[in-house]
Amino acid sequence: MRIKILHIILILTICSLTIFSQVRPVNYDLRPGHKLAKITGDDTPGSNDISELIVIGDTTIVATNDGISITTDNGISWNNYYSKNIFSDNNIYALGYNNGVIWVSLGTRYTDETTKGLVDEGKGLAYSSDMGKNWISIPQPLDSNADSIIVYGINNIRALPVTVPQQNITFDISFTTGTVWITSFAGGLRKSTDNGLTWKRIILPPDYLDHIAPTDTLNFCLSPSKGKFCSEGNLNHGAFSVLAINDTTLFVGTAGGINKSTDGGVSWTKFNHTNQSNPISGNWGTYLDYNSVTKTLWASTWKTEGSTEFYGASTTSNGGNTWKTFLPGVKTLNFGFKNSDVIATSTEGVFRTNNSGVSWVSPTSIIDNDSKISLQTNIFFDAGSDGQDIWLASGDGLVKFTETGGMWIGKWKIYNASKSLASTTDSYAFPNPFFPKFGALKIKYSTSGKVLPVTIRIFDFSMNYVKTIIQNVQKGGSVTSSTNLSEIDFWDGKDGSGRLVSNGVYFYRIDRGDEQPLFGKILVIQ
Numbered sequence: 001m002r003i004k005i006l007h008i009i010l011i012l013t014i015c016s017l018t019i020f021s022q023v024r025p026v027n028y029d030l031r032p033g034h035k036l037a038k039i040t041g042d043d044t045p046g047s048n049d050i051s052e053l054i055v056i057g058d059t060t061i062v063a064t065n066d067g068i069s070i071t072t073d074n075g076i077s078w079n080n081y082y083s084k085n086i087f088s089d090n091n092i093y094a095l096g097y098n099n100g101v102i103w104v105s106l107g108t109r110y111t112d113e114t115t116k117g118l119v120d121e122g123k124g125l126a127y128s129s130d131m132g133k134n135w136i137s138i139p140q141p142l143d144s145n146a147d148s149i150i151v152y153g154i155n156n157i158r159a160l161p162v163t164v165p166q167q168n169i170t171f172d173i174s175f176t177t178g179t180v181w182i183t184s185f186a187g188g189l190r191k192s193t194d195n196g197l198t199w200k201r202i203i204l205p206p207d208y209l210d211h212i213a214p215t216d217t218l219n220f221c222l223s224p225s226k227g228k229f230c231s232e233g234n235l236n237h238g239a240f241s242v243l244a245i246n247d248t249t250l251f252v253g254t255a256g257g258i259n260k261s262t263d264g265g266v267s268w269t270k271f272n273h274t275n276q277s278n279p280i281s282g283n284w285g286t287y288l289d290y291n292s293v294t295k296t297l298w299a300s301t302w303k304t305e306g307s308t309e310f311y312g313a314s315t316t317s318n319g320g321n322t323w324k325t326f327l328p329g330v331k332t333l334n335f336g337f338k339n340s341d342v343i344a345t346s347t348e349g350v351f352r353t354n355n356s357g358v359s360w361v362s363p364t365s366i367i368d369n370d371s372k373i374s375l376q377t378n379i380f381f382d383a384g385s386d387g388q389d390i391w392l393a394s395g396d397g398l399v400k401f402t403e404t405g406g407m408w409i410g411k412w413k414i415y416n417a418s419k420s421l422a423s424t425t426d427s428y429a430f431p432n433p434f435f436p437k438f439g440a441l442k443i444k445y446s447t448s449g450k451v452l453p454v455t456i457r458i459f460d461f462s463m464n465y466v467k468t469i470i471q472n473v474q475k476g477g478s479v480t481s482s483t484n485l486s487e488i489d490f491w492d493g494k495d496g497s498g499r500l501v502s503n504g505v506y507f508y509r510i511d512r513g514d515e516q517p518l519f520g521k522i523l524v525i526q
Contacts, residue, residue, distance in 0.1 A: 044415040045069035046080030048431065050393035052095040052334075055384035060391055061102060062398055063092040068102065068132050074389065075400050075413070081132035090123045094182075096173030103127045103180065105170035122169035122184060125196060138196035140165045141187060148229070150222065152203045153214020159201065160223035160230050162187045172287075174242045174250075176264070181250065183239035186224050189252055191265065205270045206234045207256050213267040224255070235283065235304060236270060243288040243297075251297060251320075253285020255304055260320050271320045273309050278322040281312035289335040291342065294356075298342060300332040301325070313344050315357065326357040336383025338390055345380035350392055352407060363408040366399060368416075375399060375414055376440030376490050395431075396439035416442075421486055424448040425518065427510060433523040436493025436500055443469070444488050445510050445518055447476030452513035456489055458522075461505045467496045475512075493524060500526065 047064035054061045058074040067082035089108060096103035106123040122140035143161035150157045162168050168187035173180065180192045182199075189202040205212045206220040221230035224238040236256030243251045252259040257272030258280060273279045284302035291298065296317045303309040313332045314323045327344060330351075336343040344351045344360070351360040366375040375396055382393040392399040397417070403410040418430060427445035434441045443456060454476075456469040475487050491508070493500055503526055510518040 043077060044417040045078055045398050046082065046417060048397040048415075048417050049395050050381065050398045051092060052382045053384050053391055053393045053398070054095060054097045055336075055386050055391055056097070057386055060384070061095065061097060062393065063095040063104060065091060068092075068095075068104065068128075070132055072131075074386075075415070078415075079132065081128075083135060086126050086135055086137055094170055094173045096175065096180075098175040098180075100131070101127055101129050102132060103173050105173060105182065107169040119166050120169045120185070121167075122165040122187070125170060125173075125182070127195065136195070140168060140170070141182070141184065141190055141199040142168070143201070147201075150201060150203060152212075152218070153216070155214075155216070155218045157203055157218065158221045158230065160221065160225075160227070171239075172241045172243075174244045176244045176247045176250075181242045181244060181265070183242045183252060183254075185238050185240060187239075188222070188224070188237055189239045189242065189265075202265050203268075204236055204239070204252065204254065204259055205268055206232070207236050210270045210275050211268065240284070240286050241288045241299075243290060245290055245297075249319075251288050251299075253288050253299060253301075255284050257283050258285045258288070258299055258301075258314075258320065269320070271323070273306055276323070278324070280314040280323050281325040281328065282306075282309040287332075287334045289337075291335075291337045291340070293337065293340050298335045298344075300334065302331065313357075315342075324357065326353075327351060327360065333380065334382045336385055336390070338385035339387055343383040343385070343390065343392075345383050345392070347379050349378045350380045350383065354407065361407050363401075366412050366414070368414040369411045370413070371416070373414055373416060373488060376442070376492075377438060379438055394439070395435075416488075418442070418444055418488075421446055425516060427518040427520050429508060429520050429522050432521075433525045434493065435525055437526065440490040440492050441522060442488050442490055443508055443510070443520070444486055445512070446486050447512055448515070449476060450513070451476045452515065454487070454489075454513075455511040456491075457509050457511075458491060459507045459509065460501075461507075463507070466501060466506065467491070467494065469508075491522075502526075 045062050045064055046069050047066040049065040050062050052063045059072045062069045067087040069078050069080045071078045090106040092104050093107045094105040105125045108121050112119045124140045125138045126135045128135045143163055145161050147161045150159045168184050170182045170184045172183045178193055182190050190199040192199045221232050223230035226233040236254045238255040241253035248262055248264050250261045250265050257270045259268045259270050261268050272283045280301040282301045282303040284304045285299050286302055287300040289298050296315050299314045301314040302311050310328050311331050312328045313326045316323045331347040333345045341354045349362045351362055353360045377394050377396040380392050380394050384391045390401040398415040400413040424446040429441055429443045453472040455471045458466040460466055469491050495501055506522045508520050
């Protein structure tokens with residue numbers, strides 16, 4: 001399962017394991033019938049785990065843990081695109097769109113057996129020029145050991161060669177005319193003018209300089225961490241987010257601040273929490289977005305090392321000269337805009353303001369108006385709008401909101417992806433594996449259209465009782481069914497005392513009146 005919040009954990013180390021060589025891009029055909037591809041026409045996206053979304057009129061593109069899902073009719077129907085060679089065993093870390101071309105970055109996370117720590121590994125990028133039917137796969141950009149000097153104006157800048165994909169994973173993608181820009185943490189900021197055939201590494205200021213230009217006399221090492229090659233490590237060289245406002249103006253968020261270039265990525269000015277009188281909230285610029293209606297830049301700015309830094313949202317209307325900060329203490333994740341309204345997604349809910357941040361409002365609850373199913377998470381990864389509807393990405397499904405009244409007053413639709421039950425004696429739990437911190441487990445079953453008292457209990461691997469989810473609740477028929485033949489109930493991953501259960505295998509038992517009980521297995525991962 002791809003969990004976006006875990007993808008931006010700051011790990012300022014580079015694993016030097018082996019040298020990887022570049023290979024040329026590979027084309028993968030996802031048209032129906034291809035043995036490596038899966039395209040499904042459905043009424044929901046292909047997964048409930050939605051990390052990012054892009055809205056262009058009636059077209060919405062979402063990144064899921066099972067590929068890319070696209071609707072061109074405002075959510076009535078969906079095409080779900082999956083390629084074994086591209087998306088299998090990989091998570092989508094970034095989603096980009098430029099003049100009809102979809103870009104994704106891919107990666108995976110594993111536990112290093114030596115350090116027992118989590119390691120993010122870049123698996124490259126891919127792009128599609130025909131809305132998901134065909135994809136060009138690109139290897140993760142890597143350096144050779146000889147790539148240790150970068151010519152920057154009158155300077156030869158020493159640069160740590162990033163020769164492995166570990167901790168070199170692309171977190172963001174942006175575009176100027178003819179150029180793709182990516183930020184890849186240890187891999188830094190890079191650009192390509194030939195659709196990923198080659199990449200150029202871009203110089204950003206070190207931590208102790210607020211400005212750099214090619215005419216300056218400079219002596220520093222381009223490296224996010226200290227080591228044998230570089231005695232200095234710069235937080236500002238660990239790049240996470242990039243946003244192009246136009247063909248010349250770029251903003252790049254790093255672990256050391258937000259950097260701005262007005263000459264196409266040549267010269268840079270850095271903004272951080274300590275070098276301005278009205279600064280950003282924290283130096284870690286995890287995400288950037290721009291409201292073209294109000295001409296304001298919004299940044300998710302997290303705390304890194306400074307004692308006065310804090311989590312929150314930072315915004316500027318004058319190109320970064322001064323900043324305003326909002327939502328103090330909230331780990332904001334991304335932003336969306338409905339005209340002049342700002343929507344901030346976070347680990348603590350979704351917030352919206354229509355008065356430039358003076359006040360923020362969250363929906364009291366999100367319940368599908370038709371199915372009556374409620375969203376079982378308070379973590380939202382992304383937001384977008386076509387100026388009418390609002391779309392929200394979460395690990396518990398894609399949400400569409402159609403406003404009919406005031407703030408958050410209107411109709412909710414939750415796109416709940418689940419397989420059909422094979423029979424009335426079938427049941428299953430999803431997502432499985434189950435991550436309780438990011439939403440509830442759904443248990444789907446049938447009462448054969450009858451109204452029956454239903455009890456659902458959870459047991460551990462040794463069949464010790466853990467918790468009763470519901471007891472003798474009337475289900476089925478026209479009482480609570482989300483459809484005529486299936487029911488969905490939820491488990492929050494807690495025992496009867498309200499404590500999160502430990503990692504491991506658990507079982508559920510569903511008693512449905514006098515019908516045969518149903519059983520299923522759940523793998524819990526914290």
